[in-house]
Amino acid sequence: MAERFEMESKFRGESLVRRGLLRETRSGKQVRIMPDLNVIKIGGHGVIDYGRDVIYPLVEEIGELSRNNKVLVATGGGVRVRHILDVGIDLGMPTGVLAELAGKISEQNAIMMSILFSKYNGTRIHTDDLLNLPSLISLGMLPVVQGTPPYGLYEHPPKLGSIPPHRTDTGAFLMAEVVGGKNCILGKNVDGLYAENPFVNPDAEFIAEITADELLEMEMEDMVLEPKAVELLRDAVHVTEIKIVNAHVPGNITKAVNGERVGTLIRA
Helix, strand or coil: CCCCCCCCCCCCCCCCCCHHHHHHHCCCCCCCCCCCEEEEEECCCCCHHHCHHHHHHHHHHHHHHHHHCEEEEEECCCHHHHHHHHHHHHCCCCHHHHHHHHHHHHHHHHHHHHHHCHHHCEEECCHHHHHHHHHHHHCCCEEEEECCCCCHHHCCCCCCCCCCCCCHHHHHHHHHHHCCCCEEEEEECCCCEECCCCCCCCCCCEECEEEHHHHHHCCCCCCCCCHHHHHHHCCCCCCCEEEEEECCCCCHHHHHHCCCCCCEEEEC
């Protein structure tokens, strides 16, 4: 009778939840797949829903940027996500189902944006195509992906309410982190982060720079980006900051890609 063969592993017999083990794994150096990648998220509610007057100049700006920079465009959902969530919540849909529905909307926006980027070799990709990015970009393509992370039916239950906590800001950040990207830029319809909603209070204090911990400690009633993205930023290995810029202002995305100070910088 053959003897039993056991594979050697330092994790053998471990539960994978021991805190000491988790601290040990933190020390390992991870591969940065695309350290020069700029993930640019185009908001749905704040940008795409404004139509051609905002989108067409933005397409030209990002398209020209992609000629000399590695760019991945991620799309938000916008007003149609808000509508489908309203209907779904009224019908009693679970959070995971709401996440599935919301993802369909940002996917539609990704299809439209990839078509608008056609003259810049825009190509729509899926969330599981991220490992193809090096090849696609080396071929001169400008990939466009929906921003909703693919948790789908396995979406985490939120602390409050039933709206999925991982949405397109979070998805853009997670994509930048997993490939070890250079920039995570969120294009919005405001100049950056404010202490209050600037559309409600025009005199709200503008925040040019802040840490993730400082921002979360403020416990703001409203925020220009998803709190989940800020929470994850604290534990990220590669992406140590999120840039929020007004995508309605021509040149802002270019400045953010080039490292110029514009909008708000949230640091890990």
